[in-house]
Amino acid sequence: MTILRILGVPVFVLLLIYYKNCLVQGAPSDGYRIAALVVFFLIAVTDALDGYLARSRDEISRLGTILDPIADKALMLASLILLTRPSLDVLKPQFPIWFTLLVISRDTILILGSFLINSIHSHVDIKPRLSGKASTALMMLAIVLVLLKVSQSIVNPLLIVIGACVLMSGLQYLYDGIVQLEHGHAGSGEEDSP
Numbered sequence: 001m002t003i004l005r006i007l008g009v010p011v012f013v014l015l016l017i018y019y020k021n022c023l024v025q026g027a028p029s030d031g032y033r034i035a036a037l038v039v040f041f042l043i044a045v046t047d048a049l050d051g052y053l054a055r056s057r058d059e060i061s062r063l064g065t066i067l068d069p070i071a072d073k074a075l076m077l078a079s080l081i082l083l084t085r086p087s088l089d090v091l092k093p094q095f096p097i098w099f100t101l102l103v104i105s106r107d108t109i110l111i112l113g114s115f116l117i118n119s120i121h122s123h124v125d126i127k128p129r130l131s132g133k134a135s136t137a138l139m140m141l142a143i144v145l146v147l148l149k150v151s152q153s154i155v156n157p158l159l160i161v162i163g164a165c166v167l168m169s170g171l172q173y174l175y176d177g178i179v180q181l182e183h184g185h186a187g188s189g190e191e192d193s194p
Contacts, residue, residue: 001050005043005071009078012039016082023090037147043075044140072136073107079143080104093152095142099159103139106170113177125180129172135165 019032050068083091084100114124142158 001046001053002067002071005046005050006067006074008039008043008046009071009074012036012043012075013078013082015039016079020082020091033147033149037144040075040079040143040147043071047072076136076139076143077104077107080139083143083146093146093150093155095146096156096159099163102163102166106166109170110173110177113174117177117180120181127176129169129176131165131169131172135162135169138162138165 015032015036019029019036022029022032047068080095080100080103083095085094085097117124138158139162142155142162145155145158
């Protein structure tokens with residue numbers, strides 16, 4: 001299922017690019033936007049189903065713990081980059097650049113931190129945080145709202161809440177990473193999803 005989600009990301013990206021090209025040409029085609037929304041929704045549902053099945057059947061694999069965050073981050077980052085304000089002025093609503101930079105900065109720091117911890121201790125303990133899970137779930141909701149073309153005034157307050165969750169999770173994972181660096185395997189340097 002994780003492989004299917006990873007393969008779905010380029011399809012989602014392609015549909016969004018076609019939609020944005022139609023907007024540039026002054027002939028918006030909601031078919032591409034709706035198709036992108038459906039693909040995004042299917043990937044998100046598959047993610048939830050995959051996690052449920054792995055936990056309920058006690059089939060959590062090392063490969064799954066590596067590929068699952070990659071699939072999540074690829075989908076989120078592709079969505080944010082393609083739906084951020086500088087990309088296309090006629091696309092409404094959009095994510096503001098501060099929001100996208102905050103998410104990318106946090107994820108970059110977490111990835112670099114996990115590589116550092118792994119190089120020192122040859123192992124990174126992943127301890128999922130509620131703030132990380134909340135930011136991921138709320139970010140998915142925000143992406144769906146943007147693809148549904150709701151008012152920017154509805155999206156903006158949600159982005160402030162998500163931004164706070166992203167910042168909090170980043171600080172918690174940073175703390176976990178520092179603890180793990182100091183004590184071996186006591187904390188986490190990376191989250192399981194954005």
